[in-house]
Amino acid sequence: MRILLPIAGIGVHIWTVIGIGGIIGLLSGLLGIGGGFLMTPILMMVGVPPTVAAASGTNAIVATSSSGFAAHFRMRNVDIKMGVILLLGGLAGSGIGVHLVSILRKLGSADLVISLTYIVLLGLVGIFIVRDSLSKMRMGILARPKEAAPHRRSMLARLPWQMDFPHSGVRHSVLLPFTLCLLVGLLTAIMGVAGSFIIMPMMVYLLRMPAHVAVGTSLFQALFTCAGATVMQAGSNHIVDLVLALLVAVGSTVGAQVGARLSRFLRGEQLMILLGFLALGVMVKMAFDLVTPPVVPFEQIARLELFKPLQQAAAAAIFVLGR
Amino acid sequence: MRATATGKFLLVFRGPKRWAAAALILAAALAAGAATPKPPQPMPPMTPPALAPQRIAMGAFYDGAHVRIDGVAPADAGIVVAIEGSDQGQIFERKGRVGPIWLAVDKIHVKNAPAVFLRYASAPIEALLAGDEIWRYSLDETAIAGHCQMYCRCKCSAMNRTMQSGVNDAVPDSLYAAVLISDFLQIKRHEGSYAVHPSAVQTVSTNGATAYSLDLDWPRSFAPGNYRVTVYACRGHRVVAQSSAVLLVEEIGFPAYMANLAETRPWAYGVVAMLTALLAGFLTDLLTTSLRRRRKPSASGRAQQADSTGQNPPGPLHDAGLAH
Structure with missing residues (x-):
């Protein structure tokens, strides 16, 4: 059965879109990623215009993240305290990143810098995760993080505003997660995706959070980021297709529930190895696209208007949270 | 005087x-x-083409439509039917090769080119009309290319390196414009918006006139709007009569309401979209939780029964703490 998408202006098969949502939701619930990097290209394949696909995908991620977040919250997998700090850092980083992008665009080399940075970063993160997880699995060590080197530990302990995060079982200076997420926000604003690929490993390897708590906390952050971006995209660009978003959401919320349950059957390093392979897969696809001649050298613009709403969302969220 | x-x-x-x-x-x-040369003779009147339907309604379950165009033309005339979508300006990114990498090298703004340009004829258009007539009535892509305007925002294209980056709406030089037009026509053909179908129009000569008919499947991907349908009667490689009608494609019902809301009250629409998605997520979670709880008593009952008999030890669901 086909249904007309009112903003996209095209008809799509209902079950195709729900199926797409199901796959993305499964990955989201399982690995704590938003799924935006997969959503836009897959929706474009079924004929949705790129700008509408990107904006409606963000709206669908709100549903996916809220479903996954609720499931993880009940399983006590969400560190709200850490999540709020990460969210603030990410939003501040996004705001700075937007300005950086405009400078890069004026220099005329933004696309090259963005693509290459993304590929290199995804490759490094993917290889590191896969190598680390494989060695842990071979040694039979459960998902217990290694202790940091003593000199690094003492250096981090000297940072001001030390705070306990009992849910994650770690103690850090507020500056550490805030600064790390500011850098991630900076990168994600430049790359135009939510950045769970980077946030997840960062929480596990740098902040030493348990993998399951990292998944839930990542979903918490994705929920707020995408909620803000949805309102801004609809208000500024009029390109959010609610019908498309809800169809994707029907599939993805169910998928997220299945993913969240499935994640309990996998050990931390098994989850991380899946994430690592996914990052490497996306990296290979992006590298392939870069060197392969396009079928048609013209294409509709997908990414141009995504940064302004992110910036506005950052400003609005900082204002609201500041009160 | x-x-x-x-x-x-x-x-x-x-x-x-x-x-x-x-x-x-x-x-x-x-x-x-x-x-002195005679002014051009006015073309003999031709009845406007009959469209069935005259209006395509895009309801919630719209899946394209079947359209029939028919009418009567002068005797022994070949027929060309042109369908044009309105020109609203289109923006594209052009990919180019920088070393081994393909990147977006320019942003192109195309004006004065129809969004849709379909041609159906009773024979190949080149066989029905002379080249100057095809140009005069804009019946091929060369004519469309000749009339359209291109503006670019150069980034790093090797072909127009004289322009500075960040320029808005710069007119490309003739060499670069030719490349852009070729690329534009290629994407239009690729997405099916520009197409020619020779021999798609059926003609029958009756009582000193030519009756024509055309059946076509209206693509579901075409956007709502007014589409001008023009019929050209051709004889002796000239257009001897023409007439036109408008095919209206519009959203109705729920899609129309949503599109209108998104356009007229975008911020309210955005908040509704966000809250609906949020609600959908939490409701799904609630639903799956309640389903699991409903299954719980029977599952635990079976488990107790199994425990009491010493058979069927608890499975992985119990180990993971999810059976409650």
């Missing part, structure tokens, strides 16, 4: 000479008139 001068000239003569002079002037005027 000229009439007054002629009158004064005639007053010089008297009687029959005056009449002879007047006749001479009249003959000269007629001869001069015959020497």
Whole structure:
């Protein structure tokens, strides 16, 4: 059965879109990623215009993240305290990143810098995760993080505003997660995706959070980021297709529930190895696209208007949270 | 002024000479008139094409439509039907090769080119019309390319390196414009918006006229709007008559309401979209939780029964703490 998408202006098969949502939701619930990097290209394949696909995908991620977040919250997998700090850092980083992008665009080399940075970063993160997880699995060590080197530990302990995060079982200076997420926000604003690929490993390897708590906390952050971006995209660009978003959401919320349950059957390093392979897969696809001649050298613009709403969302969220 | 001068000239003569002079002037005027080129003859009227349906309604379950176009043209005429979508300006990114990498190298703004340009004919258009007629009535892509305007925001294209980056709406040089037009036509053909279907129009000669008909499947990907359907009757490689009608494609019902809301009250629409998605997520979670709880008593009952008999030890669901 086909249904007309009112903003996209095209008809799509209902079950195709729900199926797409199901796959993305499964990955989201399982690995704590938003799924935006997969959503836009897959929706474009079924004929949705790129700008509408990107904006409606963000709206669908709100549903996916809220479903996954609720499931993880009940399983006590969400560190709200850490999540709020990460969210603030990410939003501040996004705001700075937007300005950086405009400078890069004026220099005329933004696309090259963005693509290459993304590929290199995804490759490094993917290889590191896969190598680390494989060695842990071979040694039979459960998902217990290694202790940091003593000199690094003492250096981090000297940072001001030390705070306990009992849910994650770690103690850090507020500056550490805030600064790390500011850098991630900076990168994600430049790359135009939510950045769970980077946030997840960062929480596990740098902040030493348990993998399951990292998944839930990542979903918490994705929920707020995408909620803000949805309102801004609809208000500024009029390109959010609610019908498309809800169809994707029907599939993805169910998928997220299945993913969240499935994640309990996998050990931390098994989850991380899946994430690592996914990052490497996306990296290979992006590298392939870069060197392969396009079928048609013209294409509709997908990414141009995504940064302004992110910036506005950052400003609005900082204002609201500041009160 | 000229009439007054002629009158004064005639007053010089008297009687029959005056009449002879007047006749001479009249003959000269007629001869001069015959020497000047004739204005183009108005085309004979042709009844507008009948469209069935005249309006395509895009409801919630819209899946394209079947459209029939028919009418009557002058006798022994070949038929060309052109369908054009409105021009609203289109923006594209152009990919180019920088070393081994393909990147977006320019942003192109295309104006004066129809969003949709479909042509159906009773024979190949080149066989029905001369080249100048095809150009005059914009019936091929070369003519469309000749009329469209391109503006670019150069980034790093090697072909127009004279332009500075960040320029808005710069007119490309002729070499670069030719490349852009070729790329534009290629993407339009690729997405099916520009197409030609020779021999798609059926014609029958009856009572000194030509009855024509065209059946086509309206693509579901075409956007709502007004589409101009123009029928050209061709004879002797010339257009001898033409007529047109408008095919209206519009959203109705729920899609129309949503599109209108998104356009007129975008911020309210955005908040509703966000809250709906949020609610959908939490409701799904609630639903799956309640389903699991409903299954719990029977599952635990079975488990207790199994425990009491010493059979079927708890499975992985119990190990993971999810069976409660």
